[in-house]
Each structure stands twice: as structure tokens, then as C-alpha cells.
Amino acid sequence: MKHLTSFAAVALAAFAMTSCVSKKQFTELKSDYDNLQNRHAALQNDYNDAKVSIAKYSSTAKSLEERLAEEQKRNAEMKAAYAQLQGSYQNNVQQGNVNISKLVDEINASNKFIKQLVEAKDKSDSLNQALTNKLTRSLTREEMNDVDVQVLKGVVYISLADNMLYKSGSYEIGSRAGETLSKIAKIIMDYKDYDVLVEGNTDNVPISQKNIRNNWDLSALRASSVVQALQNEYGVDPKRLSAAGRGEYNPIASNATATGKQRNRRTQIIITPKLDEFMDLIDQAPDQEKQ
Known part of the structure; x- marks a missing residue:
């Protein structure tokens, strides 16, 4: 990147000396270039933070399911041990009473924790389904x-086609997108405990426009435009929002056909539950040490 910046600076200087471009125009072009570099770096940092958040949520959701399976297995084992103790109860009444009492306490604690895990998962699934149904009914x-609109691994994905959102070859939002974005923004504001990542995606066709170097820039700028519209036009709290660009490197179809390219040119609004309550729940797990 340092070599690329140096090369660009030299090229601009050479262009200024060998063409009819005025010093003022050269300075404006250089300023535009530097501003774009800074915007791209900031957007990339937001994207990295958002990736960490999504990965952390996916890991937590997986951990929740694994913990539920472990507790159910452990619960079954303790029930089997309980039955075995009951069978041998007549041989050692006093010791059996002690062991049975401990085992009953462990089973009760495990049952309570399993119930909490199931309720948390059901609550998350229900909220996601309600959000999805509410949005699709409004469109x-x-x-x-x-x-x-899809729900994948506990996360709601809203995928928007670029020809509906943006002016052709641009990152400016078109008038056609206003009503749809307003409906999505209302859903986002109704679910205040959810974070929102806006992710831009392109096809693999190179772009050549002023101040847009490549598809990385285009995808990040498009995501930023949607985030700013949600904030400035529809009142979504910017603390809940993140913008990210993935360029051409997250395709959902082959770029070998026009239809595939059209599917890949999309912006995704990814709505994820906050992680605090799930982390608190896992911390409440009963002690599994053998007594």
C-alpha cells in the first residue's frame, strides 16, 4: 500500500507537469484521493470490528447449542445413575440416601439450566421469526x-438488490429505495436490542470511476451510504450501526452469467441480537465437578 501511494503521488505530480491541469485542479484531485484513502481505511476498520462481532455471536450461538446438548446428555446419565442407586437402595440404605439426595439436587439444577437454555434459544428464534414476518408483511x-429476507444461524439477513438501491455505477442511493429503506428502518427501531451491520457486495466486473479505484471502494462506499441514510433520514441510532465492504469476494452465484452477476451485486443488512444476555446465561451454568 505504501508503494501504491508513492506511485500515485509521483503519477499525479508527473501528470500535473505534463498536462494542461492547473495547480488548483491538481491540488483538488490530490485532496480527493487522500480523502478517499482515509474513508476507505475507516470503513475497513468498521468492517473488521463488525466481522469480530458476527464471529463472536456465531461462536456464542454454537456454544449455546453445544452446552444444551451436553447438559441433556449429562441429565440422562444422572437419571440412569439415579435408577441404579434406587435398585441398590436396600443394600445400603443410609449411604444410598446421601447419594440419592446429592443426585436429585444435581438433576434439579441441570433441569433448571436446560430450561433456561431452551427458553433463551426459543426467545431468540421467536424474535427473529417475528422480525422477519413483520418485515415481509410490510413489503x-x-x-x-x-x-x-432469511434467518441463518440466529442472524437475520436482509439482502437488497443494487439496481433498487443505487444509481447505476454509483454509491448514491436512488429515490426508488426510499420507501423500502424506511420500512426496514422502522423494524430496526422496533428491535432496539439488535445491532445492525450493513455489508456491500459487488460482482467481479472492474469499475473505473473518479475517486472509486476498485470494487473494494465501491462496496464499502455503498454500505456507508445505506448506514448514513438509516441514521440521517430515518433516525436509527448510529451506535447500533456498522458499515463494511466485501468487494467481489463474497459471491452467492457464479459471475459467469448476467443473472449471477446481478445476484452478487447486493447490499446486506445483517441484524444480530446483542451478546450480553447469552454470555450471562452461560456464566450461570451449574457446577459440573463431581462431588
Whole structure:
């Protein structure tokens, strides 16, 4: 990147000396270039933070399911031990009473924790399903042609086609997108305990526009435009928002066809539950040390 910046600076200087571009125009171009570099770096930092948040949530959701399976298995083992103790109860009444009492306490604690895990998972699934249903019911049939809503691994993905959101070859949001974004923003504001990552994606066709060097820039700028619209036009708390660009490197279809390219040119609004309550729940797990 340092070599690229140096090369760009030399190229701009050479261009200024060998062309009709005025010193003022050269300074403006240089300023535009530097501003874009800074915006891209800031967006990339936001993207990295968002990736960590998504990875952390996915890991926590997986941990929750694994812990539920472990507790259910352990619960079954303790029930089997309880049955065995009951069978030998007549041989050692006093010792049996002690062991049975301890085992009953462990089983009760395990049952309580399993219930909490199931309730937490059911609550998360129910909220995600309610959010999805509420959004799809608010969209018109025409809007549904450009919007895809899915729930994957406890996360809600809203995928928006670029031809609905942006002006052609640009990161400026078009007038056609306003009503759809307003409906999505209302859902986001109704679910205040959710964080929101806006992620831009492109096809693999190179772009050549002023102040947009490549698809990395285009995808990040498009995500930033949606984030700023949610904040400035629809009142979403910016502390809940993150913007990220993935360029052409997260395709969902082959770029070998026009249809595949169209599917890959999309912006995803990813809505994720906050992790605090899940982490607190895992911390409440009963002690599994043998007594």
C-alpha cells in the first residue's frame, strides 16, 4: 500500500507537469484521493470490528447449542445413575440416601439450566421469526422482487438488490429505495436490542470511476451510504450501526452469467441480537465437578 501511494503521488505530480491541469485542479484531485484513502481505511476498520462481532455471536450461538446438548446428555446419565442407586437402595440404605439426595439436587439444577437454555434459544428464534414476518408483511409484491429476507444461524439477513438501491455505477442511493429503506428502518427501531451491520457486495466486473479505484471502494462506499441514510433520514441510532465492504469476494452465484452477476451485486443488512444476555446465561451454568 505504501508503494501504491508513492506511485500515485509521483503519477499525479508527473501528470500535473505534463498536462494542461492547473495547480488548483491538481491540488483538488490530490485532496480527493487522500480523502478517499482515509474513508476507505475507516470503513475497513468498521468492517473488521463488525466481522469480530458476527464471529463472536456465531461462536456464542454454537456454544449455546453445544452446552444444551451436553447438559441433556449429562441429565440422562444422572437419571440412569439415579435408577441404579434406587435398585441398590436396600443394600445400603443410609449411604444410598446421601447419594440419592446429592443426585436429585444435581438433576434439579441441570433441569433448571436446560430450561433456561431452551427458553433463551426459543426467545431468540421467536424474535427473529417475528422480525422477519413483520418485515415481509410490510413489503409490497414489487419490493419483494428486490428484497430477500432469511434467518441463518440466529442472524437475520436482509439482502437488497443494487439496481433498487443505487444509481447505476454509483454509491448514491436512488429515490426508488426510499420507501423500502424506511420500512426496514422502522423494524430496526422496533428491535432496539439488535445491532445492525450493513455489508456491500459487488460482482467481479472492474469499475473505473473518479475517486472509486476498485470494487473494494465501491462496496464499502455503498454500505456507508445505506448506514448514513438509516441514521440521517430515518433516525436509527448510529451506535447500533456498522458499515463494511466485501468487494467481489463474497459471491452467492457464479459471475459467469448476467443473472449471477446481478445476484452478487447486493447490499446486506445483517441484524444480530446483542451478546450480553447469552454470555450471562452461560456464566450461570451449574457446577459440573463431581462431588
